[in-house]
Amino acid sequence: MIELVRGLPPLLAPHIALVLVALLAAIAISLPLAILVAGRPRLAFPILTIAGVIQTVPGLALLALMVAVVAQTDGLGVGVSSFGFPPAVIALTLYAILPILRNAITGLRGVDPAVVEAARGLGMTPGQLLRLVQLPLAASVIAAGIRTATVWTVGAATLATPVGQVCLGNYIFAGLQTRNWTMLLVGVIASAGLAVILDLLLGAIERALAQRKRPWLALGALVALVAIGLVVLPRIGAGESTGPVVASRTTPTAITKIRIGAKTYTEQYILAAVLEQRLAKAGIAVQIVESLGSTVVFDALANGQLDAYVDYSGTLWINQMKRAPGTPRWRVMVELEAWLAHDYNIRSLGSLGFENAYAIATKRATAERLHAKQIADLAPHARDLAMGGDYEWFGRGEWAAVRNTYGLQFKRTATFDPALLYDAVARDEVDAIAAFSSDGRIAANDLVTLADPAGALPPYDAMILLAPRVADDPGVTCALAPLRGAITVELMRRANLMVDREVDKATPAAAATWLLGQVQVADNCR
Amino acid sequence: MIEFADVSKRFRAEAWAVRHVNLTIAKGEFVAVLGESGSGKTTLVKLVNRLVDTDEGTVRVGGKDVRTTDAVALRRTIGYVIQQVGLLPHLTIADNVAMVPRLLGWEPGTTAARVSELLELIGLPEMRDRFPDQLSGGQRQRIGLARALAARPALMLLDEPFGALDPITRVALQREVRRIHEELALTTVMVTHDLVEALTLADRIAVMYRSELRQVGTPKELMTDPADEYVAKLMGMAKHQAEQLATVTA
Numbered sequence: 001m002i003e004l005v006r007g008l009p010p011l012l013a014p015h016i017a018l019v020l021v022a023l024l025a026a027i028a029i030s031l032p033l034a035i036l037v038a039g040r041p042r043l044a045f046p047i048l049t050i051a052g053v054i055q056t057v058p059g060l061a062l063l064a065l066m067v068a069v070v071a072q073t074d075g076l077g078v079g080v081s082s083f084g085f086p087p088a089v090i091a092l093t094l095y096a097i098l099p100i101l102r103n104a105i106t107g108l109r110g111v112d113p114a115v116v117e118a119a120r121g122l123g124m125t126p127g128q129l130l131r132l133v134q135l136p137l138a139a140s141v142i143a144a145g146i147r148t149a150t151v152w153t154v155g156a157a158t159l160a161t162p163v164g165q166v167c168l169g170n171y172i173f174a175g176l177q178t179r180n181w182t183m184l185l186v187g188v189i190a191s192a193g194l195a196v197i198l199d200l201l202l203g204a205i206e207r208a209l210a211q212r213k214r215p216w217l218a219l220g221a222l223v224a225l226v227a228i229g230l231v232v233l234p235r236i237g238a239g240e241s242t243g244p245v246v247a248s249r250t251t252p253t254a255i256t257k258i259r260i261g262a263k264t265y266t267e268q269y270i271l272a273a274v275l276e277q278r279l280a281k282a283g284i285a286v287q288i289v290e291s292l293g294s295t296v297v298f299d300a301l302a303n304g305q306l307d308a309y310v311d312y313s314g315t316l317w318i319n320q321m322k323r324a325p326g327t328p329r330w331r332v333m334v335e336l337e338a339w340l341a342h343d344y345n346i347r348s349l350g351s352l353g354f355e356n357a358y359a360i361a362t363k364r365a366t367a368e369r370l371h372a373k374q375i376a377d378l379a380p381h382a383r384d385l386a387m388g389g390d391y392e393w394f395g396r397g398e399w400a401a402v403r404n405t406y407g408l409q410f411k412r413t414a415t416f417d418p419a420l421l422y423d424a425v426a427r428d429e430v431d432a433i434a435a436f437s438s439d440g441r442i443a444a445n446d447l448v449t450l451a452d453p454a455g456a457l458p459p460y461d462a463m464i465l466l467a468p469r470v471a472d473d474p475g476v477t478c479a480l481a482p483l484r485g486a487i488t489v490e491l492m493r494r495a496n497l498m499v500d501r502e503v504d505k506a507t508p509a510a511a512a513t514w515l516l517g518q519v520q521v522a523d524n525c526r
Numbered sequence: 527m528i529e530f531a532d533v534s535k536r537f538r539a540e541a542w543a544v545r546h547v548n549l550t551i552a553k554g555e556f557v558a559v560l561g562e563s564g565s566g567k568t569t570l571v572k573l574v575n576r577l578v579d580t581d582e583g584t585v586r587v588g589g590k591d592v593r594t595t596d597a598v599a600l601r602r603t604i605g606y607v608i609q610q611v612g613l614l615p616h617l618t619i620a621d622n623v624a625m626v627p628r629l630l631g632w633e634p635g636t637t638a639a640r641v642s643e644l645l646e647l648i649g650l651p652e653m654r655d656r657f658p659d660q661l662s663g664g665q666r667q668r669i670g671l672a673r674a675l676a677a678r679p680a681l682m683l684l685d686e687p688f689g690a691l692d693p694i695t696r697v698a699l700q701r702e703v704r705r706i707h708e709e710l711a712l713t714t715v716m717v718t719h720d721l722v723e724a725l726t727l728a729d730r731i732a733v734m735y736r737s738e739l740r741q742v743g744t745p746k747e748l749m750t751d752p753a754d755e756y757v758a759k760l761m762g763m764a765k766h767q768a769e770q771l772a773t774v775t776a
Contacts, residue, residue: 115614121601121612122606
């Protein structure tokens with residue numbers, strides 16, 4: 001608990017920075033736009049509609065979309081990172097526009113027409129009318145819109161984690177994936193608390209504006225906001241992850257700092273910690289950027305925004321190379337490594353020694369009842385069975401391959417967070433799941449995996465990938481290469497279970513330490 | 527001072543607000559523009575300070591075509607008071623009254639002195655630091671008047687200035703407006719739908735009916751020599767009311 005609270009500032013600072021930058025940008029866009037269209041209903045309607053449509057896009061989808069959009073600008077030579085801060089801040093800005101825009105238009109339209117008429121009659125220019133009459137009178141309604149936007153943005157910013165922006169979402173995503181409810185709660189409470197504090201500050205400004213008699217109150221709240229900004233902004237650098245780390249020299253010892261990525265599940269957190277601990281021993285500082293989307297992390301490595309992470313051969317084979325299942329394990333590895341090196345200058349350090357494959361798993365009782373030993377045995381009963389999978393599974397090529405190869409037609413399918421998938425089958429909410437073969441919960445929940453004799457599911461060897469910047473660095477290679485072939489699937493399952501189980505839970509870092517203690521790899525890199 | 531030369535204005539294709547109006551108002555005159563709602567009387571007055579621009583004909587103020595002067599600069603030289611007053615609710619009474627001098631870039635000292643002078647003139651010096659919502663309707667309209675007078679305009683446009691006031695306040699304020707008109711030697715054009723107000727306050731009355739100017743004349747001229755049936759009917763009403771009042775007060 002204390003540890004978690006101590007870990008908050010590095011998440012809180014970039015979170016606040018993200019919110020403040022997005023809000024300022026949204027205000028800078030919305031206010032002039034509102035002034036422009038408030039008196040022109042024909043313009044206001046389509047613009048409010050567009051802002052409204054953006055608002056209906058789910059936050060996570062909007063963030064993911066911005067990664068793709070910002071990536072498109074790479075070709076234009078703008079040099080904006082499609083990872084971390086830029087896509088997150090753009091998405092949050094778009095998100096914050098609607099409440100500010102709508103309130104500003106409402107506020108400007110709500111100004112008493114008699115006051116406007118009188119002010120024009122006095123001889124105010126349109127600019128003076130806006131500055132001296134319309135904006136001051138609309139100010140409290142505009143402030144209310146900014147307040148709404150602030151609360152939304154603080155919440156939505158937690159979704160920036162999967163696109164590579166460190167924020168309070170890191171506690172929430174990692175807490176959910178590792179079933180660490182304390183961590184999840186600390187993240188949620190910090191985010192809610194931040195929303196409440198910012199809301200109170202802005203509320204004070206709003207009231208002062210509405211009453212017009214206590215300018216010092218507005219000033220005080222404004223000073224507080226600016227102070228938060230000043231405390232936070234110099235710290236973004238620490239938590240933020242924009243742009244590649246530029247090596248100062250190209251001497252063999254050039255790499256002293258390295259950025260490691262991790263996807264959104266327990267095994268990834270543990271393996272990132274394994275890499276971190278190996279590199280730390282070799283005197284290389286590590287920053288872990290975790291809970292990233294599956295394609296986000298690969299793109300970040302290819303673009304040099306991350307230096308290393310662990311991926312799985314089958315995932316890259318299907319998702320990145322767009323190849324079909326059915327190729328033997330050794331060929332997948334050879335062709336994949338050649339492709340990575342040739343197309344991306346990415347170096348593979350080879351398999352860690354285990355597979356984390358998709359495997360079709362059922363409860364032992366179910367398997368016995370259906371006399372199912374292999375996937376094909378499910379086919380006669382599939383019409384009465386429900387199938388569960390993670391977010392990606394039903395959209396992946398493997399699912400289509402499994403269905404086609406074994407002629408499966410399930411009664412229904414259901415998508416679960418990977419953290420909840422094993423519970424779902426244990427509680428009979430679904431009959432079969434697409435499990436991860438290295439997950440300790442297969443054994444812990446007494447599940448059995450069904451054989452795949454036709455090879456519909458590709459091999460998924462866990463492999464360390466290195467970005468071009470660090471690929472040839474002797475220090476990095478010396479620290480990480482000994483991990484090749486060192487981790488058996490049994491060890492990985494036990495490490496995963498240490499984190500995932502409900503009692504006597506370990507942190508991913510502790511599980512990583514235990515794992516390294518078990519594998520006893522060489523330690524002579526300094 | 528003001529001259530309407532064959533002035534027409536329409537807001538939609540066939541809906542004329544003001545049609546072929548010819549009217550000359552001399553310096554120092556107090557003219558009431560009398561008419562029902564929708565008769566075009568408000569539009570006629572807004573043509574003077576260019577809150578509305580003519581479609582046909584010419585409006586001259588001080589001999590100069592208003593279309594050739596900058597609308598904003600023109601309005602700063604003309605006092606303008608409307609029924610709803612339109613004080614700026616977020617500013618104090620003093621700041622409201624000081625608005626036009628400030629827009630004109632007067633010295634702060636001169637502006638402050640002028641504000642005090644005007645608040646004395648309308649009899650509300652103690653209100654200077656209040657906000658509009660702390661004043662009564664009659665007090666607000668006095669402030670509206672003071673604000674319109676701030677930059678020493680020679681011409682005042684009043685659009686139903688007493689419409690929303692109770693009778694006692696209204697009569698008091700009517701006298702005040704007339705007094706200020708004399709005292710400052712203003713030219714005043716007042717829009718009203720109130721027959722008695724027009725008859726008791728104005729030097730001359732311009733009767734608007736269905737977008738047209740039916741007759742211009744002193745109250746006596748309108749009484750004795752109405753130009754058409756509408757004006758005759760209107761004046762008949764006035765006589766009838768006077769007779770009834772006479773029996774009540776006798």
